[in-house]
Amino acid sequence: MTLISRAGVEPLRIAPDAIEEAAKLLYIRALKVLPDDVKAGFARLDASESDGTAKAILATMIENIGVAERTDNLLCQDTGIPIFRVLIGRNVEVDGFALKQAIRRGTERATREHPLRSSVVHPITRRNDQTSCGLHVPVIDIDFTAAERELRLEMIPKGSGSENGSFLQMLIPADGMAGVKRFVIDAAMKAGGKVCPPVIMGVGVGGTSDLCMHLAKVAATRPLGSACADAEGAALEAALTEAVNSLGIGPQGLGGDSTAFAVHVEVAATHITMNPVAVNIQCHSARRASATFTPDGVAIGF
Amino acid sequence: MTHHVLHMPCDEAAIRALRVGDHVTLQDTLFGIRDATQIHMFDHGRRTRMDLRGHAVIHTAPNVRKVDKRGTNDSGYEAVCIGTTTSDRMERFTRPLLEREGVRIVIGKGGLRDDSLRAFADLGGVYLAIIGGTAALETTWIEAIEDVDLDDLHPESLWKFRIRDFGPLLVAMDSHGGSLYAEVQAKVADRRAAALAKLGVV
Numbered sequence: 235m236t237l238i239s240r241a242g243v244e245p246l247r248i249a250p251d252a253i254e255e256a257a258k259l260l261y262i263r264a265l266k267v268l269p270d271d272v273k274a275g276f277a278r279l280d281a282s283e284s285d286g287t288a289k290a291i292l293a294t295m296i297e298n299i300g301v302a303e304r305t306d307n308l309l310c311q312d313t314g315i316p317i318f319r320v321l322i323g324r325n326v327e328v329d330g331f332a333l334k335q336a337i338r339r340g341t342e343r344a345t346r347e348h349p350l351r352s353s354v355v356h357p358i359t360r361r362n363d364q365t366s367c368g369l370h371v372p373v374i375d376i377d378f379t380a381a382e383r384e385l386r387l388e389m390i391p392k393g394s395g396s397e398n399g400s401f402l403q404m405l406i407p408a409d410g411m412a413g414v415k416r417f418v419i420d421a422a423m424k425a426g427g428k429v430c431p432p433v434i435m436g437v438g439v440g441g442t443s444d445l446c447m448h449l450a451k452v453a454a455t456r457p458l459g460s461a462c463a464d465a466e467g468a469a470l471e472a473a474l475t476e477a478v479n480s481l482g483i484g485p486q487g488l489g490g491d492s493t494a495f496a497v498h499v500e501v502a503a504t505h506i507t508m509n510p511v512a513v514n515i516q517c518h519s520a521r522r523a524s525a526t527f528t529p530d531g532v533a534i535g536f
Numbered sequence: 537m538t539h540h541v542l543h544m545p546c547d548e549a550a551i552r553a554l555r556v557g558d559h560v561t562l563q564d565t566l567f568g569i570r571d572a573t574q575i576h577m578f579d580h581g582r583r584t585r586m587d588l589r590g591h592a593v594i595h596t597a598p599n600v601r602k603v604d605k606r607g608t609n610d611s612g613y614e615a616v617c618i619g620t621t622t623s624d625r626m627e628r629f630t631r632p633l634l635e636r637e638g639v640r641i642v643i644g645k646g647g648l649r650d651d652s653l654r655a656f657a658d659l660g661g662v663y664l665a666i667i668g669g670t671a672a673l674e675t676t677w678i679e680a681i682e683d684v685d686l687d688d689l690h691p692e693s694l695w696k697f698r699i700r701d702f703g704p705l706l707v708a709m710d711s712h713g714g715s716l717y718a719e720v721q722a723k724v725a726d727r728r729a730a731a732l733a734k735l736g737v738v
Contacts, residue, residue, distance in 0.1 A: 287706075294667045302672035311599055311619030311671040349616065351599040351691045360572065362690070395622040395646070395668065415735040423724055427646040427717065428622045430668040477731045481724045486667060487646055488708065489720045519669040 257340025288490025427487015545590025589638030619671025
């Protein structure tokens with residue numbers, strides 16, 4: 235029998251129970267503590283906002299972040315659709331099926347034991363099992379990284395107000411980048427105040443239809459201050475951020491400069507006949523939490 | 537810009553006195569209502585035993601904890617976190633809420649559309665904007681969950697909250713045809729061409 239681990243290096247082994255505990259903890263923590271990059275984003279918008287009503291709204295949002303931490307309460311009542319990302323590094327040994335079950339159990343326990351509102355229903359019967367779980371939910375994305383003996387579990391409670399601001403169009407090459415840019419501006423206008431601005435607007439460019447939409451979600455849930463790894467994508471996100479904020483939609487759609495903390499772009503190669511573009515939006519309560527498992531233990535962060 | 541304090545329920549005159557841009561703080565009673573609540577009430581013909589006449593409803597589905605029915609928690613629930621959802625999905629229920637149930641105030645985020653604005657003018661109603669995503673703060677304005685109906689739709693039940701100093705809320709749509717959302721949308725539409733020109737799109 236061939237050993238999977240490298241000779242002489244003990245693989246990182248993670249018990250399903252540890253994943254379950256982390257999943258429970260991350261769901262609750264994500265709902266309560268906003269990442270530092272998002273808090274910094276609020277400070278930046280507050281400093282640059284020129285509209286009086288918009289400034290007052292931003293001040294209330296900033297106050298709410300403090301109230302949530304002081305009262306150990308949820309930032310927003312929307313517990314969202316739970317999304318987990320599992321990033322498995324090298325020389326890690328994990329039972330993948332057990333890991334998925336553990337994430338589900340952790341989500342159910344967070345919902346029951348905190349307790350949290352279960353925001354998840356069957357799409358046809360609209361039945362709510364009061365567990366935050368259902369068919370294919372929690373959403374679990376699994377990928378592999380180069381990190382040595384490290385497994386990272388990320389949790390995103392994705393609110394519905396902003397998730398309903400999702401758009402996909404299979405543009406064609408003749409539409410060019412002009413079509414892509416027009417699509418993004420029009421998506422921001424259609425979304426208006428419904429998506430709880432200021433937002434992180436995620437844009438997917440290229441790929442297949444499903445990959446394009448996934449790219450938009452990845453872009454919308456990336457930390458503020460991060461840039462697209464592709465130089466063309468990075469240039470596009472800077473230009474789109476400025477253009478979207480020139481529209482004057484403002485916080486809550488009540489006018490102002492602060493429509494988007496940022497527009498993030500993710501790109502993938504596409505077919506010679508295709509030019510797909512997608513938009514997915516993250517609201518101002520841009521919640522994330524993460525647990526990083528290494529041989530030294532578990533580190534909790536954003 | 538006037539600041540009004542309204543004790544609920546209120547009458548039509550109190551609503552007609554509100555103008556877009558004014559601020560309102562509510563006292564005493566508030567009802568929570570949402571998509572499923574209104575789908576069942578208006579599409580499936582279900583009725584509530586609660587009297588909503590002259591009252592305010594907020595677009596919400598709260599996080600709650602089950603408790604023994606006692607003292608201030610007659611509903612058997614206490615609040616964990618109560619916030620506000622996007623109103624636009626419930627646009628078509630505004631008129632029946634006002635007409636059939638006698639509701640005077642709708643509280644939500646993101647605004648409602650033209651049909652609601654006409655219903656507010658015809659029937660004497662108003663839309664108060666709360667700041668979405670600030671539920672931790674909003675929860676501190678709620679003293680107790682007094683009652684619940686249609687709880688088979690949980691968490692999209694019909695909730696009765698006892699409130700204290702609920703606000704300030706912004707009058708965003710009034711009973712005189714004023715809508716801050718429509719004003720902003722018109723300005724945004726005017727800026728579309730300039731935004732595209734910035735991107736080199738003509």
